[in-house]
Amino acid sequence: MKLFEFGERTAQVHDVLVTLAELAERDDARAVLLESTDDPALLKPYLNRLDLVVLRFPIFRDGRGFTQARELREYLRFSGEIRAEGHILPDQAAFLRRCGVDSVVLPKDGNGDPALWEKQLRQFPVAYQRSVLPERSVGPGLRVEEAS
Secondary structure, three states, rough: OEEEEEEOOOOOOOOOOOOHHHHOOOOOOOEEEEEEHHHOOHHHHHHHOOOEEEEEEOOOOOOOOHHHHHHHHHOOOOOEEEEEEEEOOOOHHHHHHHHHOOOOOEEHHHHHHHHHHHHHHOOOOEOOOOOOOOOEEOOOEEEEEEOO
């Protein structure tokens, strides 16, 4: 598994990755896999012991993973790593980062080149959407990420 990190948190490797259904039965679980149909709010009782939440994107046009990431960061205040896996494209890199995703499992096809992901992160520095990252206004409705 090859990872691309967005730089906010260091990617962690976990031997045990459980599903949401298995989480309640596994006190030792530190990493959970959320399918696009899973409700992130169900993780609330377990967030204090989780280091990693992996969001599975079944197909690139399914945007529920973006919503799940945003909910984990913004409403549930999850401070651990959020990772995206599945059918994701380099074009989605900036959106993933703005929603709070820390790393992606790089696809094994031609979209798995880290240089493509880096290029996409730099391509559009200005955005209309609010971000979970620190940002500042640069004009009517325009935002840019603040330098760390």
